[in-house]
Amino acid sequence: MSPAQGVHLIAELDGCERMPDVAGMEVLLRAAAAAGHARLLSVELHAFGGTGGIAGVALLAESHISVHTWPEYGYAAVDVFMCGPSADPEAALAVLVDGLAARRVRTERLTRRAGAGP
């Protein structure tokens, strides 16, 4: 796989029985990056008021992992985008599915890559 080719998992997590706070989500994002054999560059998190939703992104040498939660719907939108031959995006996603105790997961798997043209 070329370094400019990657796998992007787009996952909708429903029926989530756990919705971590910011500290818990940082732990999860770090664990997901490690499980995916990715090199973590930084983690950025934001907690919304009200229903306790969180936005979080782990920037990776291999691309990124993002999670956006809506506790009021038991829903989280998760992306795992990883480039390079040694990355394991499925393993990273599994950490998040397990950490949020999602009952249902719909995943779309996209290949990201440069085209051949000018």
Add this chain to the structure above:
Amino acid sequence: MSPAQGVHLIAELDGCERMPDVAGMEVLLRAAAAAGHARLLSVELHAFGGTGGIAGVALLAESHISVHTWPEYGYAAVDVFMCGPSADPEAALAVLVDGLAARRVRTERLTRRAGAGP
């Protein structure tokens, strides 16, 4: 549109004639968020050595914008994920396409949303 429903544009930008440095990319990400009527929470950027690739994520109240560049291929992988009725993800993407002077753009448009189930 429910607050837990969003549009996710997955875009491959090829033939990019401009590859901004970190400072230039921050300007672009801020301009893209503004064009998309999004509220910017933070911008995180990382410059790789060697060929000058950049990884950048703008965390938004409406979700996120990410960009990963491979100057050696003239390629950038861009995501614009925005929730809420007033967001304009296409306008945000247009700012990045213009800023990188991409000659070819392939875009996939996904709807992200919570399911109906348990």
